[in-house]
Amino acid sequence: MMFSNIYKKSRRITESTIITTLIISMVVFSNTIQYANGMDPLVPRIESIQHVSSNANLFVSAEKSSFQNYFAGPQVIEVIVIDSDISRMDEAYGEPVVTVNGKRLRVVQATDGDWYGYFADMKQAQYADATQLSNSGKGLDFGQFCSTSSSSVTGVDFSDTKGISVARHFSGASNGTQSLGSCTATNLGGTINLVGGTLLNHVVRQNKTLNGQAPEGKLGQIAANNIAFSEAWPIIQLFDFSTFPTKVSVQYYKAGGVQQVDLNFDQIPGKMIRAVTNRADFPPGSQVQADLIDPQLNIDPTEEDSWTWGASASNNTLFYQAFDRNGNLDADGTAGMQNIVGNLTTLMFNHNGRLTEDPRPQGVAVAASQSNGIQKLFKDSNGRSRTQSISGLSIPVTVLELQPNVGIFAGYDSAGIADSKMLDNAPRGKSFTAKYNDISYSAVVKLHTATLTMGIPGENTLANVNPVIKQTVVSNQPLTYPIFASFFKIIIIQNLFFY
Helix, strand or coil: CCCHHHHHCCCCCCHHHHHHHHHHHHHHCCCCCCCCCCCHHHHHHCCCCCCCCCCCCEEECCCCHHHCCEECCCCCEEEEECCHHHCCCCCCCCCCEEEECCEEECCEEECCCCEEEEEEEHHHHHHHHCCCCCCCCCCCCECEEECCCCHHHHCCCCCCCCEEEECCCCECCECCCCCCECCECCCHHHCCCCCCCCCCECCCCCCCCECCCCCCCCHHHCCCCHHHHHHHCCCEEEECCCCCCEEEEEEEEECCEEEEEEEEECCCCHHHCEEEECCCEECCCCECCEEEECHHHCCCCCCCCEEEEECECCCCEEEECCECCCCCECCCCCCCCCCCHHHCCCCCCCCCCCEEEECCCCCCCCEEECCCCCCCCEECCCCCEECCCCCHHHCEEEEEECCCCCCEEECECCCCCECEEECCCCCCCCEEEEEECCEEEEEEECCEEEEEEECCCCCCCCCCCCCCEEEEEEECCCCCCCCHHHHHHHHHHHHHCCC
């Protein structure tokens, strides 16, 4: 987890600290920053989005007061125990006791000295995995599944779970369309030498490396079969939260007291989901920068998630990880590019998940999709921008999470180049519209006027004021101010946390 080094320095970031820093920074930069629409409601939300914990040693990725600790669908939850009493890698420790609703969650030590475990709802993990072709290693691929009774072939007993997903092939393992498989520790990874199998898990992409230095020689301090466990890692432990809404309690039993985080497994309340733009209206040629706030899109707690829509209302499509976090092709153009719009209800999405755009609601086009650092587009024979898999008529739009595990997504890259740009000749007063979570948004083309006052002061005196010259200036040049979330990322995170 990107913030674990901060935790180990005992740098406890509280709500008041973050909000105070935000207020100070907003004052300092108030003359240079144009904030997003409706930013006042956002200010108190930002505090815990980057994984601030209410406990000294227990960190749970879905603990966010800004989202009332909700998680839904196939979101993977990362649990980290950061405890200096058990952090040395060259010393043998008993495994920390961590539970999920009273059931044991196995945690393993990584090379940073911290202890990690991942869990998800069993049915939702299977539903998500079933959206992919067998063993694609793309999209919402959870890897392969092993039953509770056979999970010990990994070298660790997971008998308190409903089963596990393993990152690489195990003989007898199943995919999401099947019942959990009876796994055996032969032909691991699909290779005859037992190692080096193809990575299939695509929902925990930046897991930590396991500690291989423990005195007893057990990988991660707990594995009885190091080869099998290394092939299975990262392992996602599966529990049953199917009767939602469900309270999910994560507990760490540390000497001296129990540390606990309570989560809510349910559909995300609509009030937590919204879009914001960097301005109320847009000059011709301007970048249409927008942020999408939706915690349910945060599938992988370890890396920025990318979502791409074919935003046409008549041919609406949705793809997970069409591009990676650097904008390079991932699933796009491969068999792993699977449209999941038809699966949204099954995956516990309510009205969220569907994004549509109309670039010409008044019959005149005012904006167009473009390539940037988060999506790679090219022109089709009609001059429309498309991806390898999404046609130009489908209007490709990509958002990328601002940081891992934040639930805020940007439709623009680090240089501010947006997915959509107003045409240079976009007529004043026209607009294009977008709709997400059953809320409609409109981007209106507008030119701006300003009054410029010029005068020459009298020599050596402030009292002699010459007649002023006033001139009205009309500008259609796009402004390049970052929107609030981008400002938060760059100024607050980089300076407060010394990045």
